Amino acid sequence: MANKNFNPGLDYARELDQKDPLGSFRDRFYQLESDKIYMDGNSLGLASKDAEEALLDMFNVWKTEGILLWNTKGGYYFQYAREIGNRLAKLICAGENEVIVTGNTTINVHQMIGTFWRPTKERYKILVDDLNFPTDRYAVDSQVELKGMKVEDVVKVVKSRDGIFINEDDVIEAMTDDVAVILLPSVLYRSSQLVDMERVTKEAHKRGIYIGWDLCHSIGCVEHDFEKIDPDFAIWCNYKYLSGGPGATAGLYVNKKHFGKPVGLAGWFGNRDETQFQLRHKFDQAPDAIAWQTGTPSHFAMAPLNGVLNIYDEAGLKNVREKSLNLTAYLMYLIDTTLLEYGYSYNNPTDDTKRGGHVSLVHNEAYRICLALKDHNVIPDYREPNVIRLAPIALYNSYEDAYKLVEALKTIGENKEWEKYSAERAMVM
Template sequence: MMASNFLPTLEFAKQLDNEDTLARFREEFYLKPGSIYMDGNSLGLLSKRAEKALLESLNDWKHYGIDGWTQGNHPWFFMPEELGKKLAPLVGASAEEVIVTGSTTVNLHQLVSTFYQPDGNRTKILADELTFPSDIYALQSQLRTHGFDPDTHLIRVKSRDGRFLEEDDIIEAMTDDVALIVLPTVLYRSGQILDIKRLTEEAHKKGILIGFDACHSAGAIPHYFSEWDVDFAFWCNYKHLNGGPGSVGGLYVNRKHFGKMPGLAGWFSSNKEKQFDMEHTLTPAHSAGAFQIGTPHVLSIAPLIGSLEIFTEAGIENIREKSLKINQYLVDLIDTELAEMGFFVGSPREDARRGGHVSLEHNEAARICKSLKENGIIPDFRAPNIIRLAPVALYTSYEEVWKVVQILKKIMTEKQYEKFKNEREVVA
């Protein structure tokens, strides 16, 4: 619903910036002059604090060598747990339930290998047809490892319109032969938020474990995984959490599962006090730390130290409040300025169902994205026809959003996009 006081003017955008309580955090980030960054849902920008934290870890290596594991500004041995404590409030969990480790797909493999325990008739995994392909590849792989055919044992809930999922359809698919459910918190194309609480309750009523891929929600919207009794979750830290390209991922395991042997064990699965006993019998940590596998990638974790400081100061509830407001402002501008040019908002209109980005559909999306880049706007393309635009609460201004829409209008009026091929680049 359009904001009641909305005006499609530059003056109104500047007014909103003047009222923005998070505006001061914009100065924390490296913003490229002459460019407007709208792709924070794919890769967040570098903050000065993240840079400082990385340089401090390099300095610890420089001065301490191997003693950097237990000495220096941020001892490496305890870094995954310390960052888990900082991440926990963002996903609604206790410190012991969150660990920084692995990557999205590695963590999914770890969690499925742990919690997928086919028994009798319960042998299938339930997912959806709109989820990110990497999750599907991992689930297919896990089924093959257990000797099952993914064509028959991986259920993918259908979308009614190609954009959204209906919770009723997912619940209907929770049949007696399902052993595990893995779903996204936010759909990566449309930005739809699923009703995590309801889906978890329904899964548990039917005796099914359920986990969530929070890649497109962590750092953008608050979660309450512990309160909702979610079994497990996993996410990347390089999108809304601004941890940098290849940043180490995060995972959550509900404390009721502590003590369960990890499906993929390694020496960092150990209880910290036992790890260097070098025994051939694993004593797993009684925390999410048990689901680590190998040595932490220290230099890929370090930027999160600085980045999460910003999140602690800003507060995830405040971030969500601005995110909703600035995304609604973008939608209002699209409706007012671009609707007659063939654009369609493919994201949910309701606040409660929309994540941290707006999905803008157009038949010439690939060409328009290239033209946007030529005009200094960094968008994101998803086949076949989606321009994803992400006004990020911590560093995007309302004036920038206004300018993006004006440039889109100019591109379409002048047909600037026609010089490009309507196909994606190697990296979209």
């Protein structure tokens, strides 16, 4: 699918902003000082006024109620993770109590692999790809080693043909009779490829294989219909597109057909409500996704997410997705018409049905260009070996932001400004 028809010039960008039905939501988010252009919302979303209000409200409940907060508002705060989970479920078309806010991404991978991977002599392999974010693989390998098995014997890796994209045909071909569980990303964090989740899930289920998805780089940006996709489980973080705050409690989905399946990691907040405070030493598993909670949830790490979901309720994920696709298409148009002569290109899909929410800008001097961009008041995101991830977020980035970003990249390219910077890698970039 070709990029949409756009026009050049700053006036055109401003015209798009004037017509933007989501433009007013920008004022609900705190912009960075000095009018910095923030293009890193796919790593950490900006703070919103709604998130701030929700966090302060939570602090006030603690301040005024103390331990009594568990019984305030009919047990609302005792069930806080469930309440927010059911709000999140609407973003992926999941059913009631299929989503719980708990843990972090890595712990939730451990939890799901520990639950769904019960190796037998015939089925014992875990199928993964070689492009997913490393933490998923660390957790998978750790689970294998905890069972006294060898990673090289158990973990089956589908290798990318080009180091950029996953080929769904290769994944399906790798679904042999010895595969028990599959874990894949919905959107690749480097290239922004949106995998055909429905097709891959159906093929896994035809072969009796459990399959789960990492939604870290899609939730809050891409529309998912879990009623149609019907995966067995999913995990994700809530601090990227969803702007739940640094270290926000993560999300976990378990298909209702697996309710009652013994959890991989049991903890007291996964116990049935009615017997939880009887403090028995035998786990009485909750009857739904609540069972996959472990320890006491962090309300301060959940409250900002609860606040920002008000914005999603008002804006509508369908509208967010539409603007996200248009913003990234516009950014690609500007790259094609302005930057190619300076050695820039991109390696993300142009097809709307196959692209997540960011553009993967490629340049041989990507790292040093990122440093130069920061001196142009642009906050990008770098990924080895040569990718500048640019994520114009639908709720708070403008078309003018995209235009000014490209103008900065053009200036850097014209003057080879990257030569002023060291190529030595910083700890965080």
